[in-house]
Amino acid sequence: MPIAPPIPRLQLRQISKRYPGCLANDAIDLSIAPGEIHALLGENGAGKSTLMKIIYGVTQADSGEMLWQGQRVNMRNPAQARQLGIGMVFQHFSLFETLSVAQNIALAMGAAAGTPKQLEPKIREVSRRYGMALEPERLVHSLSIGERQRVEIIRCLMQDIRLLILDEPTSVLTPQEADELFITLRRLAAEGCSILFISHKLGEVRALCHSATVLRGGRVAGHCLPAECSDQQLAQMMVGEAATLIGDYPKVRGGAAFLQVTGLSWHNPDPFGCSLTDLNVQVRSGEIVGIAGVAGNGQDELLALLSGEQTLPEAEAATLRFAEQNVADLRPDARRKLGLAFVPAERLGHGAVPELSLADNALLTAFQQGLVRHGLIERGKVEALAQQIIQRFGVKTPDMYTAARSLSGGNLQKFILGREILQQPKLLIAAHPTWGVDVGAAATIHRALIALRDAGAAILVISEDLDELFQISDRLGALCGGRLSALHNTTDTQLSDVGGWMAGQFNNPPSAATV
């Protein structure tokens, strides 16, 4: 007697979802078996997040049907999804800093699940079983980003989980933490839990996922077995043409120092923030300096001090210099006048105003580039700039009047980066320049950064993506606990060296001269 194939855990049939001006999901079919780790791939704006939100009940499809273990289901909200055994770990965690791990999990699970004290033994059991070390009494503010992600995953595993959705989970992890996460995910899958994994990192998709669905322009472009495909083949399925992914950029020495940070210390009044201790770094015109580090080790504080969002008293103005000018006491617009462009880590709300159109967002930081005359905005010039950013950086949007918040994450990132690069700054400071950006767009951004470097700009990139830092940086260092390692030429540096610096294994003499 023939054996019937197992019923898929989840099946989507002809799922469609339209937003104003765009068909985000167009008749999508997708099937995930029990115990299968399935990747969802696609360039920025392909429709991945929209599809996940439909599965998790955050938003509803316009048409099509969803079958959960063979039964038709109308997913109305996340609570219903959780009840069925679907868990989702978002890119940005929503944890309360001042509460413990157990208190956070109890809050998320609702009163019926029990008090924090009652949940502690189960948290310990789940963390032991899946090899995710985590103490239930620890306060969240004392946890690393990797440990915070464990809180979210353990929260999902506390319920009877059948499908775990992870949205770019490794973008916040060190390489070692990512390896540990994969061990947990493989164990979960071996027990029959299905996993839907979204990532732009093709290497890890090939190493982890059994199968993949590739989306392009809201439609299914194909299904494949990632282990049997090269990066180039996967990228080609995503963008529909042969993509040039890896740029082998020559390393350079740069000219005179433009940004000079000398003995920079700052006490952070926020008890959960990080203070900076005796930072020394020079970025020369015509070079890219990369700063690695796990989030929360002083990156935000350093960025605020470099951009002018946090100023220092006049007496300390010389701790930061642009060329020969002291700037530590200057506000952001004064620093922009001296040639600074800045890409913050957070896209919505910091890099762009969500409610404003792309054109107005272009004006926000580029207004000193001749876009305002006699106090009047020159709309024609603003629109020309916005159009140029959209075209040069391949930003997918219905038009320049679209609100920033309705762009997919990666497309907004391309827009913000393009806006800053096109201002031809003397100094560009960029946090996570390709965070959430697809492989094709990341290559475009890297080429643009190299071109800006070769045109003579000093560039400082702060990123957690070590592959990226090795690819584009001429010199490298790392932040740990608010201290910065010395910089080294990238050509003389191994991945393991940077891993060591990220863990604080460096010993700079106080106020050391930078290399």
Ligand SMILES: Nc1ncnc2c1ncn2[C@@H]1O[C@H](COP(=O)(O)OP(=O)(O)OP(=O)(O)O)[C@@H](O)[C@H]1O
């Ligand atoms: N709330 C919304 N209103 C209007 N348009 C939206 C909204 N959400 C998404 N879109 C549009 O739907 C399309 C698909 O977006 P989605 O976020 O699903 O892409 P994605 O594949 O997840 O991209 P990324 O890799 O950049 O996160 C994009 O063109 C986006 O601009």
